[in-house]
Amino acid sequence: MLAPMLVLFTDFGLSGPYTGQMKAVVHAAAPGVPVVDLFADAPRTNPRAAAYLLAAYFPALPEGSVFLCVVDPGVGGPRRALCVEAGGYRFVGPDNGLFEHVLRRTVGAACWEIVWRPSHLSASFHGRDLFAPVAASIATGERPAAGPRFRPLGADELVRAGGPDDLAEVIYIDEFGNAITGIRASAMDPGEGLLVGETFLPRAETFSSVSLGAGFCYENSNGLIEIAVNQGKADQVFGIGVGTPVGKRLG
Numbered sequence: 307m308l309a310p311m312l313v314l315f316t317d318f319g320l321s322g323p324y325t326g327q328m329k330a331v332v333h334a335a336a337p338g339v340p341v342v343d344l345f346a347d348a349p350r351t352n353p354r355a356a357a358y359l360l361a362a363y364f365p366a367l368p369e370g371s372v373f374l375c376v377v378d379p380g381v382g383g384p385r386r387a388l389c390v391e392a393g394g395y396r397f398v399g400p401d402n403g404l405f406e407h408v409l410r411r412t413v414g415a416a417c418w419e420i421v422w423r424p425s426h427l428s429a430s431f432h433g434r435d436l437f438a439p440v441a442a443s444i445a446t447g448e449r450p451a452a453g454p455r456f457r458p459l460g461a462d463e464l465v466r467a468g469g470p471d472d473l474a475e476v477i478y479i480d481e482f483g484n485a486i487t488g489i490r491a492s493a494m495d496p497g498e499g500l501l502v503g504e505t506f507l508p509r510a511e512t513f514s515s516v517s518l519g520a521g522f523c524y525e526n527s528n529g530l531i532e533i534a535v536n537q538g539k540a541d542q543v544f545g546i547g548v549g550t551p552v553g554k555r556l557g
Contacts, residue, residue: 311342315360315375320343331438339442348377353403354469355548357407358530372441372445373396374398374438376432376433378399378400378433379402387400387419388464398444403468418452418458419456419457473488474553476549487531489530489531494554497557500533503544514536516536519538522536
């Protein structure tokens, strides 16, 4: 049975050949499966931050989807290749902590090491040569199991990136200059806002709830606390970027 879609989650960007080369492999191996670009600009070379982003965004996609996830600064090194099954979704990518919060938030998840290797495996592009072919085969109906392609892993064998359940820092800046944090809205009290440096940002429900040019924080459409400026760029106004720490404070 075909997966409803194959979802790309990478830090490759859309310029240059990398995303296109991966998609070409997927289309050739799984021609009937739609391919969706979820993130091509996940936190670059930062699987720790990207793990919070992936965990927040994957549940909005159709159950049964296969995620091809490549935020892999250790490519070519000793880190393993993983297949994860969690909550009816499957994930393929490096064992570097990228899937840690998917696993923390899903009961009954299972993990396998991908032991298969293609006849040609470059040292620097496992996304194209290893992860894409495996993700495509899973999307066309292959189920991970112990055997020539997969080896079951226990939780104690996985790499842990560490970090709390909610990360009090910026993990993503979108095209509008809004700054997504690793804090789930469910982890904040209704009266709490964010402290960015010396600036307190109150909680608001919508952009129109604050005056033009005002900064605030709000629950975004995927349940994370986001920093914004009404018709402005929060990253420029507050001088923030990926990794900027934030704090919770009652208003």
